[in-house]
Amino acid sequence: MTSNHPKNSAEGYAERVLQGDRRALTRLISWAENGDGRFPGALAALYPSLGRAWRVGITGPPGAGKSTLVNELALAMRREDLEVGILAVDPSSPFTGGALLGDRIRMEELTGDQHVYIRSMASRKSHGGMARAGVDACDVMDAFGMERILIETVGVGQAEYDVMGACDTVVVVMCPGAGDGVQAMKAGILEVADVLVVNKSDLAGAERLADDLSEAVHTRAIRSDEWSGEVGSSWTVPVVLASAGKAQGVDEVLKAITSHRAMLDSRGPNGLEDARRKKRVAQVRRVIDEELDARVWNTDELGARVENALAAGSTAYGIASEVVDDLLRGAAFGMRSKES
Amino acid sequence: MSDRKIRVLIAKPGLDGHDRGAKTVATVLRDAGMEVIYTGLHQTPEMIAEAALQEDVDVVGLSILSGAHMSLFPRIREALKARDMGDVLLTGGGIIPEDDMAALEADGFSKLFGPGTRTTDIVAWIEGAVKERWAREEA
Ligand SMILES: Nc1nc2c(ncn2[C@@H]2O[C@H](COP(=O)(O)OP(=O)(O)OP(=O)(O)O)[C@@H](O)[C@H]2O)c(=O)[nH]1
Ligand SMILES: [Mg+2]
Numbered sequence: 001m002t003s004n005h006p007k008n009s010a011e012g013y014a015e016r017v018l019q020g021d022r023r024a025l026t027r028l029i030s031w032a033e034n035g036d037g038r039f040p041g042a043l044a045a046l047y048p049s050l051g052r053a054w055r056v057g058i059t060g061p062p063g064a065g066k067s068t069l070v071n072e073l074a075l076a077m078r079r080e081d082l083e084v085g086i087l088a089v090d091p092s093s094p095f096t097g098g099a100l101l102g103d104r105i106r107m108e109e110l111t112g113d114q115h116v117y118i119r120s121m122a123s124r125k126s127h128g129g130m131a132r133a134g135v136d137a138c139d140v141m142d143a144f145g146m147e148r149i150l151i152e153t154v155g156v157g158q159a160e161y162d163v164m165g166a167c168d169t170v171v172v173v174m175c176p177g178a179g180d181g182v183q184a185m186k187a188g189i190l191e192v193a194d195v196l197v198v199n200k201s202d203l204a205g206a207e208r209l210a211d212d213l214s215e216a217v218h219t220r221a222i223r224s225d226e227w228s229g230e231v232g233s234s235w236t237v238p239v240v241l242a243s244a245g246k247a248q249g250v251d252e253v254l255k256a257i258t259s260h261r262a263m264l265d266s267r268g269p270n271g272l273e274d275a276r277r278k279k280r281v282a283q284v285r286r287v288i289d290e291e292l293d294a295r296v297w298n299t300d301e302l303g304a305r306v307e308n309a310l311a312a313g314s315t316a317y318g319i320a321s322e323v324v325d326d327l328l329r330g331a332a333f334g335m336r337s338k339e340s
Numbered sequence: 341m342s343d344r345k346i347r348v349l350i351a352k353p354g355l356d357g358h359d360r361g362a363k364t365v366a367t368v369l370r371d372a373g374m375e376v377i378y379t380g381l382h383q384t385p386e387m388i389a390e391a392a393l394q395e396d397v398d399v400v401g402l403s404i405l406s407g408a409h410m411s412l413f414p415r416i417r418e419a420l421k422a423r424d425m426g427d428v429l430l431t432g433g434g435i436i437p438e439d440d441m442a443a444l445e446a447d448g449f450s451k452l453f454g455p456g457t458r459t460t461d462i463v464a465w466i467e468g469a470v471k472e473r474w475a476r477e478e479a
Contacts, residue, residue, distance in 0.1 A: 022393060022394075022423075023393065023423065023424045023425070026393055026394060026395070026396040027396060029396065030347075030396045033343070033345075034343045034344040034345075035343045092375075093370065093371075096370070096371050096372070096373045097345065097373045098345075098369070098370035098371055098372060098373045098374050098375065098376070099370060099375045099376065100366055100367065100370045100376050100378060101375060101376065101377045101378065102377075102378045104377060104378070104379050104380075104391065105378060105379060105380040108379070108380060108383075108387075111379075111387045111390055111391055111394075112386065112387060112390065117394055118391075118394050119394060119395065120377050120395055122345070122375045124343075124345075
């Protein structure tokens with residue numbers, strides 16, 4: 001195929017991704033991570049090809065078996081001949097900025113499969129379980145032709161809300177010994193889950209935990225029916241027992257994910273389309289926040305103005321509202337347009 | 341591109357059973373601010389090169405104690421080249437004769453460290469070589 005674009009340009013890379021070039025896929029994800037100025041242009045060229053992949057988030061406390069389950073789910077998807085992308089996020093050290101990314105160890109048998117792509121990603125400065133470039137990485141994989149994307153979050157034990165913004169279906173993995181049903185409710189885990197998996201069903205306490213969670217899910221479903229006034233309007237989160245380590249219950253997990261997808265599909269434009277649009281809006285908002293932050297604070301002028309105002313006795317609220325008023329009026333201090 | 345981090349893949353090829361050395365190096369590099377992808381034991385050259393591609397790493401670090409370096413290093417380099425990643429830095433440690441070291445380092449993208457190497461030397465070599473690599477990319 002001939003191309004009008006130089007090989008190393010944003011458009012050239014995007015074209016190669018659309019043609020199934022893995023070197024270009026992997027490079028574009030790095031551009032996204034590094035904030036490379038070429039990434040937005042490349043993504044723009046990929047945008048028309050997005051939307052085919054089903055994005056499944058796998059979250060839950062450390063050591064619950066997320067990576068092991070991702071490995072098993074990917075193997076099951078490969079048996080259906082699907083193209084699978086995996087994004088595995090681990091935490092960065094807030095002190096050194098370094099990271100040890102170890103999720104791949106559990107996915108070794110997938111490494112040789114040309115229909116699977118695994119990318120480890122450090123969370124860098126993001127909190128909430130995802131990396132800032134997580135959605136971008138999924139977009140690139142989606143455009144590349146992945147039909148399923150599995151996203152393993154950091155795993156901090158608390159609800160990782162960012163994963164909801166990146167995924168169509170969120171699977172929360174729990175296991176006996178990593179907290180009981182009440183703790184799960186406290187941590188807000190039920191609110192993020194579309195599917196709950198109690199992993200390590202081979203261990204004592206798994207059934208008990210599954211019962212706890214089922215009860216909590218049931219209570220929650222009744223409550224949301226009361227709010228919406230429509231009986232049965234809400235999706236009742238299934239609780240699935242599995243042992244990823246022994247490759248048991250994996251098909252049931254996959255079935256629960258498929259049912260969740262079918263539920264969204266059955267709602268027509270109020271289902272998947274609506275959900276995805278809302279998530280994009282939230283992403284845009286996040287990007288605007290980041291860009292504002294970067295542009296507003298990229299000189300010392302604003303900092304100096306704040307210090308002077310404080311010295312003159314102004315309060316944080318007073319200074320902030322003055323500064324924001326000035327910014328919105330387009331006052332030039334501290335604010336630099338991208339070109340300059 | 342101030343956000344760019346050095347990415348390193350640590351792999352343990354061959355049949356050697358323990359990986360304490362690899363884990364130590366992985367931790368040292370992490371503490372030096374690098375992003376270290378750890379792949380575990382018994383990797384074949386093809387698996388190592390494939391993981392290097394998927395992770396888009398700058399450096400592949402091998403822990404070799406089995407004496408198989410003279411066949412492993414070139415095989416991994418070939419597998420990297422086949423993936424358009426021939427300029428990825430390749431490094432490793434172990435008891436390796438001087439002549440072998442010189443032969444393996446001849447391509448300019450490789451470096452071997454003998455027993456007793458200080459970890460600060462490894463970090464310094466990686467940082468220097470990766471800077472050159474990034475500069476070549478920009479050119
Ligand atoms: N008994 C038992 N152990 C399991 C099962 N699944 C995973 N494990 C073990 O649990 C440990 C953690 O598994 P991982 O898959 O790495 O867990 P994770 O949630 O990805 O961990 P982090 O990414 O570190 O948060 C490993 O030692 C696994 O072998 C299971 O079904 N039963
Ligand atoms: Mg994991």
